[in-house]
Amino acid sequence: MSSSAEISALIADARARRMPLRLTGGGTWLDAGRPCDASETLSADTGVVTYEPGDLVLTVRAGTPFSEIQRVTNANDQWLTLDPFGVTTGTLGATVATGSWGPLASAFGVPRDHVLGCEFVTGAGDIVRAGGQVVKNVAGFDLVRLATGSWGTVGMLTEITVRVRAKPEEDCTLAIAAGSVGAVADWVRASVHTPLAAEFLSPALAQPLTGSADASLLVRLGGNSPLVAAARNAAAALGDSRVLPANVWSKLAGIEQPGAIVFRVSAMPARIAHVWARALELTEMFGGVAHATVSRGVVRCILPPGESKELPQMLAALSAEMTLIGERLPASLWPLATRARSTDTLARGVRHAFDPDSILNPGILGNT
């Protein structure tokens, strides 16, 4: 764990030795399985740099875990509305670097929608300070977005500024026997209410989380009390509902066992019923579970560990039909989750320009 100047020196030294580096946050993602050809690891330091609750802006060192961010923001009735899957020892740096998101993305978006500024160290050892500490900023080219989701390949994130929000006056989670994902999607589209989160759970996932043996909707409603009451009434149209404690969300976040195979499939939001049907078919065949972030049209599939002969073929078929994004996969499956794009040359150009000797997480984004 090192300061920016130290990280700059370490990277410059590694570059001189042509020694590739594996960048890590809390290390909780090391088993994501993304093939990365590096033997030395480098991790960011931790700690809150500045927090001005009146501005709703927080700056932390990139290695700061979510648990620490929750602790400081909670004290002011505020929260960072990012809830990536995994455990709360995960760091903000890793979340931003990987562009990871969770159920709250329904209402608040993904990391790119939260990050206001960041500092990163390029593969040449240059310390870059992008963006700023204000909520609106178009000064110069957007290096913040470039670093967000780049898996460390344009630079090692060392510091991050994010917007935080006041916690809603009321925050209520319901399990609803909603029947079908299509019905939920129609409701989300037509309703005047915007849930903080709305995840449709496969039966095998609903069982441990809600106690129901059927597919269910887990919905989180927030706002002042008349608003939440009205939203609850409106959601009741979807089926019988029951209030659940808020910790069901952290249970969902931590549901996968070590070594699980995790990927997401998506298409245009209106195709969610089709995407769900295809994803569920595959997941159930392998004894896994699935949940859909309905408003974003994304289904996340979790399969038990272990490779099988049929899986590669079935994943290939799925990715021919819709967008497949790997989260945690055995090394052999990564190529299936890497699609060719018209921007591949450009992306390669960016990586080469910021990391001329390919020492930052080399290979982690596949060959493209």
Add this chain to the structure above:
Amino acid sequence: MSLALESRLAAIVGEKRVLARPSELRVYESDGLPGYHHAPRLAVFPATRDEVIDVVRLLAETKTPYVARGAGTGLSGGALANGVVLLGLHRLKRIISIDVENCRAVVEPGVVNANLTAATAPLGLHYAPDPSSQTACTIGGNVSENAGGPHCLKYGVTLNHVIALTVILPGGEIITLGNPDGEDDGIDLLGAFIGSEGCFGVVLDVTVRLVKNPQAIRTLLADFASVDSAARAVSAIIASGIVAAALEMMDAPTIHAVEASIYAAGYPTDAAAILLIELDGPLAGLEEDVARVEKFCLDAGARGVRIATDAADRARLWQGRKKAFGAMGRVSSHLVVQDAVVPRTKLPAILAEIGRIGVARGLTVCNVFHAGDGNLHPNIPYNANDPVESAHVHEAMREVMEACIAAGGTITGEHGVGLDKLPYMASLFTPSTLTAMCTLRTVFDPEQRSNPSKVVPIHSCREWHAAPSARP
């Protein structure tokens, strides 16, 4: 050479759509920011996507620098084509598709912002980013500037509303940024392109997200006897966690300019400042938020808070705000429009500082701005033909920018750097950061032909001294 280029361009778009005579080019000497006048060498106006592609490929083949231009409402001199080719895109104004089920639309770059919202209104949807220039500016220009607007406080800026772009790179290659068919991952080149001020390529089409119209809207006008108490009301509202759809401030000189114009909105002319506050969303719980906001204003010292009675009243209140720049334009021959951002808790202090700077230089500063975002627009009406007054304005603006940077802010929240903000870039960013920006630009445009000499002061970049490959 120029003649050959002119006739080859004419072969693509037709003779009438290539302008070369100085008298014809004069209209394109400026954008929305008066004070800069640079005529292009040629101007070309394609009508279709294929024509744009052919034009850009011809410019690549002949290694000709060019500047894309939408409606030319930009406020940083970004669309000026000093002695190079101006590529006008306003004729590409087709809304290609509106997809209600997926809440999105695909548009050509020349579609005027307000026309998209007008087209989707009957479907109960709208395009949320609403720059005050929305009846004129184009979506292509909005993408290039990452435009904001009053309602971006709640709904987000252009970046948050673009799903995908088709772009032709300066070298002639056509690429899709973002993933229109699902989730996107990897390096966020879409995010990097948005706000690149025409330096990374030409936008051919834009896939945008459409937002449901809110069930109910309440617009409040709060009237303050001091700028400071209005600024404190803003801070209180923000800190409370109520997310207003819009939270705009106007000071006395602005109110006077508006009320003396055809856009008179019935603002109190004896107020030192007013706040225009909009709350929207489901009807349930809305009146409770309205009551809380009203109380924050009164507690901060508001003399009164009035709520718009109906849609016509609301439209009138907004018209005054959206046409405020135009109204100020009537006050004197020239107007500098500024754009800077400070942390929201710093608003009272920075407004006091801006007031001091104006008084010290004998200038009238008109503040009309997106207070909820801390996005200031201190504008100064003046006579550009008076060299002494011009020098004062220039100095005052520099002091305002320095004060905003010192307060932890930035030099532009939505108008972009263009030409106008170039001198401040090195005060805000380190040489390494500016170098990284140059590096990124070079990946998109290795020959730096697309909107040359804008956004990043080239002398601040190390790349300028040594090519990337030559760096140690």
